[in-house]
Amino acid sequence: MKRKNLIQKFWNYLLLFVTLIVVVFVLGIIIYLIVKGLPALSWEFITQKPEAGMRGGGIFPAILGTLYLIIGTIIFSLPVGIFASLYLNEYASKNRLTRIIRLSIVNVSGVPSVVFGLFGLGFFVILLKFGKSILAGSLTLALLILPVIITASEEALKTVPDSYRQASLALGATKWQTVIKVILPQALPGIVTGSVIGIGRAAGETAPIIFTVAAFSQPNLPNSVFSQVMALPYHLYVLATQIPNAPENIQWGTALVLLLLVLFFTIAGTVIRTRARLRKVNL
Amino acid sequence: MEKFKKSKFRILKTFLISKFVFINGIISIVVLGLILAFLIYNSLKFFSSYPFFDFISGTRWSPTVNEKFGFVPLMVGSLEIAFGAILIAVPFGIGVAIYIGELAPRLVRETLKPIIEVLATIPSVVLGFIGLKTVVPFVKNIFSLSIGLTALSGSIILAFMSLPTIISISEDAISAVPNGLRNASLALGANKWETTYKTVVPTASSGILAAIMLGLGRIIGETMAVLMITGNSPRIVFSWLQPVRTITATIAAEMGETVQGGLHYSALFGIGLVLFLITFLTNFTADRFVNRIRNII
Numbered sequence: 001m002k003r004k005n006l007i008q009k010f011w012n013y014l015l016l017f018v019t020l021i022v023v024v025f026v027l028g029i030i031i032y033l034i035v036k037g038l039p040a041l042s043w044e045f046i047t048q049k050p051e052a053g054m055r056g057g058g059i060f061p062a063i064l065g066t067l068y069l070i071i072g073t074i075i076f077s078l079p080v081g082i083f084a085s086l087y088l089n090e091y092a093s094k095n096r097l098t099r100i101i102r103l104s105i106v107n108v109s110g111v112p113s114v115v116f117g118l119f120g121l122g123f124f125v126i127l128l129k130f131g132k133s134i135l136a137g138s139l140t141l142a143l144l145i146l147p148v149i150i151t152a153s154e155e156a157l158k159t160v161p162d163s164y165r166q167a168s169l170a171l172g173a174t175k176w177q178t179v180i181k182v183i184l185p186q187a188l189p190g191i192v193t194g195s196v197i198g199i200g201r202a203a204g205e206t207a208p209i210i211f212t213v214a215a216f217s218q219p220n221l222p223n224s225v226f227s228q229v230m231a232l233p234y235h236l237y238v239l240a241t242q243i244p245n246a247p248e249n250i251q252w253g254t255a256l257v258l259l260l261l262v263l264f265f266t267i268a269g270t271v272i273r274t275r276a277r278l279r280k281v282n283l
Numbered sequence: 284m285e286k287f288k289k290s291k292f293r294i295l296k297t298f299l300i301s302k303f304v305f306i307n308g309i310i311s312i313v314v315l316g317l318i319l320a321f322l323i324y325n326s327l328k329f330f331s332s333y334p335f336f337d338f339i340s341g342t343r344w345s346p347t348v349n350e351k352f353g354f355v356p357l358m359v360g361s362l363e364i365a366f367g368a369i370l371i372a373v374p375f376g377i378g379v380a381i382y383i384g385e386l387a388p389r390l391v392r393e394t395l396k397p398i399i400e401v402l403a404t405i406p407s408v409v410l411g412f413i414g415l416k417t418v419v420p421f422v423k424n425i426f427s428l429s430i431g432l433t434a435l436s437g438s439i440i441l442a443f444m445s446l447p448t449i450i451s452i453s454e455d456a457i458s459a460v461p462n463g464l465r466n467a468s469l470a471l472g473a474n475k476w477e478t479t480y481k482t483v484v485p486t487a488s489s490g491i492l493a494a495i496m497l498g499l500g501r502i503i504g505e506t507m508a509v510l511m512i513t514g515n516s517p518r519i520v521f522s523w524l525q526p527v528r529t530i531t532a533t534i535a536a537e538m539g540e541t542v543q544g545g546l547h548y549s550a551l552f553g554i555g556l557v558l559f560l561i562t563f564l565t566n567f568t569a570d571r572f573v574n575r576i577r578n579i580i
Contacts, residue, residue, distance in 0.1 A: 008476035012386055018378035019387075022446060023395060026402045029413055080307050087308025091301060097309075103570065104311040110497070110566035111318060111559065112504025114531045118538075118555045122321045126543065143314050150311065174293075176300050197404070204406025207506040207531070211538050233408045233507075240412050241511055255412050259405060266404045 030259070037256025040249040046257065049219045054243050059254055061219055065134075065229030066203055066261065068222065069213065072138025073145065073202050078195055080142075081149030082184075085191075088150070089157040090179055109147035113207040116144045120212040135225040137213025144208055145198040152194015156187040189276030193269040200265025204258060206233040216242075232258045322556040329549035338553070344517040344528075346537065346547045356517045357554065360434070360527035364509060365502045367438030367523055368445060372502075373495060375442070376449030380491070383450070384457035385479050403447035411508035414440035419512055426524055432514030435523040440508045445498035452497055452573075456490020457483060493572035500565040504558065506531040530558045 044058055051057030092098045120140030130136040160183050168178040206214075214234035222229050236254045239246045330338075333352055341353020379399070383392050418439050423431030460483050468478040484491070514526020515536060534551050541548040 004474055004477070008474050011476050011480075015378050015382035015386060018375055019382045019395060022375055022379050023398050025443070026398055029405070029410075030401070032417075033409070033413065080310055083304055083307030084310050087304045091304050092308060101309060101312060103567075104315045106570050107563055107566050108311050108315050108318075110500050110504070110562050111315075112506065112531060112562055114504070114506040114534050115318065115322070115555050115559050115562075118325075118534065118552060119318045119321050121538070122325050122552070123317065146311065146314065174297060176297065200404060201406075204404075204408065206406070206408040207535055210535060233406055236412055237408050237507060237511065240415055251412070255409050259409055262404055262406055263401070266401070 033252070033256055033259060036248075036252040040253025041256065045250075045253055050217070054217065054239060055246055055250070059232070059235060059250075059257065061221060062230040062232045062235040062254070063257065063261075064221060065214075065218075066232040066258075068134050068229060069138055069141060069209070069231060070199060070203050072134055072225070073141040074195075074199060076139055076142035077146055077149055077198075077202075081146050081195070082153050082191060084146075084150045085153035085157055086179060086184075089154050090175070090183065105147045105150055108143075109151075113144060113205055116140055116208040117211050119143075120208060125212055131226060132211070132213055132215075132228050133226040134213055134222060134229055137209045137229075137231075140208045140212045141202040141205060144205065145202045148198030148201065149191075149195050152198065153187070153191045156190025156194065157183065159190060160186045189272055193273040193276075196265050196269035196272065200262045200269070203265065204233055204262045206237055209234060232261065319559065322552055322559055326549055326553035326556050328544070329546060329553040332546065333550065342519055344533070346550065347540070350546065352550045352553075354554065354557070356519045357528060357530045357533055359519050359521075360513070360517070361503055361529040361531070363434050363521070363523070363527055364437045364441060364513065364529060365499060367435060368441035368502045369495070369499055371438060371442035372445045372449055372498060376446050376494070376498065377453055377491060379446070380450045380453035380457060380494075381479065381484065384454040385483055386475070399447055399450055402443070403451075406507075407444060407505060408507040408511075410440055410444055411511035414508060414512045422524075428524055430514065430526065432512055432526050433524050434513060434520075434527045437509045437513035437527070437529075438523065440512060441502045441505055444505060444508065445501050448501050449494045449498040452494035453487070453491045456487040456494065459490065460486045489572045493569040496565055496569035496572065500562045500569065503565070504531060504562050506535050510535050530554050534558075 046058060046063060047060050048058030049061055050059065088098065088101065092101070117140065120136055120143075124130045124136035124139050125132055128136075130139075164182050164186065165178055168182045169175070173181070209231055213228060214231045215228040216230075216238060218228055218230050232254065236251070236258055239251045239254055329352070338352055338354050340355065341351060342355050343351040343353045344356050345351040383395055383399075387395065414436060418436045419431035421431070422428070422433055422436045422439075464482050464486060465478055468482040469475075473481065509529045510532040513529065513532065515528045515532055516526040517528040517533065518525075520527060534555055537547070538551055541551065
């Protein structure tokens with residue numbers, strides 16, 4: 001009996017130890033990045049253009065480029081993603097087609113990001129003649145995060161109780177009116193949370209934008225959706241591997257700004273979810 | 284009459300709306316189909332003009348110097364890094380999943396889960412950058428190599444990257460095990476740990492396997508980190524302490540230098556197609572495992 005409990009204790013501590021190693025590494029990475037990157041951050045760093053062959057100045061064009069890409073990605077992915085989840089949860093019957101749709105969603109989310117880049121290059125940049133542009137880049141990123149948005153929206157739609165649907169239909173509303181006026185408002189916080197987190201992911205992607213939008217150096221700010229832009233993730237890659245002797249603090253500063261941008265979306269998503277939950281409890 | 288017209292309009296409207304929603308619904312099939320079609324279309328030139336046998340068994344990838352497109356070095360590079368990464372990630376991933384999902388007190392679990400989730404949000408280029416500044420010099424010093432850009436460095440960072448996938452899906456599988464099984468085991472006199480490893484983990488095993496497959500899919504498809512830290516040398520080496528080059532890194536590194544529509548350009552779409560098929564199969568298999576566990580419970 002004693003031996004049995006000793007074994008249990010051993011495994012308990014061993015797995016706790018393994019877990020702590022992982023946690024320490026995750027926190028270590030973030031703290032290390034903050035410690036190394038924080039000294040580089042200044043108002044000038046985030047508002048000025050690169051200088052001296054990217055060995056000086058700031059990273060404003062890259063930040064702006066990434067923001068443009070985020071906006072484009074939201075415009076292209078959010079409506080389609082929400083309607084797709086509405087179809088799956090409200091309209092589709094349980095048949096073969098629905099199964100194939102679900103399987104496709106899983107598989108699209110498993111397609112490597114560099115393959116999205118290839119597709120964006122072949123389809124948007126060359127065939128549709130968008131060129132390397134904000135338009136081509138946002139469309140590519142939008143396809144990449146579509147599965148995240150569909151899955152998150154569907155989860156949110158599932159939490160709306162069936163009695164709401166029945167009540168609305170019983171009052172004489174059509175299916176569409178029910179969806180738009182009853183179901184969507186209820187599911188909105190969940191949809192927004194999932195989408196915001198997905199968009200944060202898109203903001204940090206590099207491989208899909210290398211061939212579709214990202215410019216090595218483009219200090220001039222974009223003037224249309226057909227402009228090339230610099231983007232934070234690609235800029236970090238360029239600084240770290242393509243520019244010999246790029247100052248360390250600029251590299252770490254860029255990495256930190258990118259991480260903060262992505263974390264901002266994650267935290268914003270979580271806050272929206274928590275607030276929505278609290279509101280529901282108060283009801 | 285007026286009323287009749289109105290309802291006719293309403294029927295038309297309902298019809299159009301349901302068609303519109305349907306078109307959005309099948310978007311993921313369209314996307315998947317388009318990606319496959321484009322990879323095939325753009326790689327046709329390569330597969331029709333370059334001997335397939337030379338591609339699949341060629342041992343040299345030297346596209347610009349003498350137009351040699353041997354796939355073996357890239358495949359070996361990808362597999363080598365993936366194997367190393369899985370070897371590191373599986374014990375850690377499953378260990379953490381079991382601890383968080385089964386053994387940890389509630390408060391500890393609620394604290395640890397968000398930390399693991401944060402790891403999933405760190406962009407791969409940032410992890411690659413940190414790997415370049417920390418893991419690469421570390422590997423270089425500890426094995427006293429001339430350069431630290433090796434397969435091992437890549438494996439370490441990729442293991443780290445696949446952890447969130449492996450942990451969260453394994454943990455889902457573990458928490459999906461019905462409490463009745465746990466209670467039955469405890470009632471028979473087994474303690475918590477015996478219940479965990481003799482009842483819970485075997486029941487969740489197909490979900491855990493799916494988690495490993497999905498982690499593997501992520502590792503093979505990962506681009507930026509391997510591009511930055513594995514040295515990018517397309518030679519066949521069977522050592523973790525040498526630079527290698529993966530399929531993904533080759534596409535990302537070379538696409539910028541190719542002539543649009545040329546043989547090299549087409550060849551990169553060709554290896555993209557192979558990559559797509561590999562990850563497709565991995566995910567498809569994983570999905571089967573996930574469905575199996577749903578059916579059991």
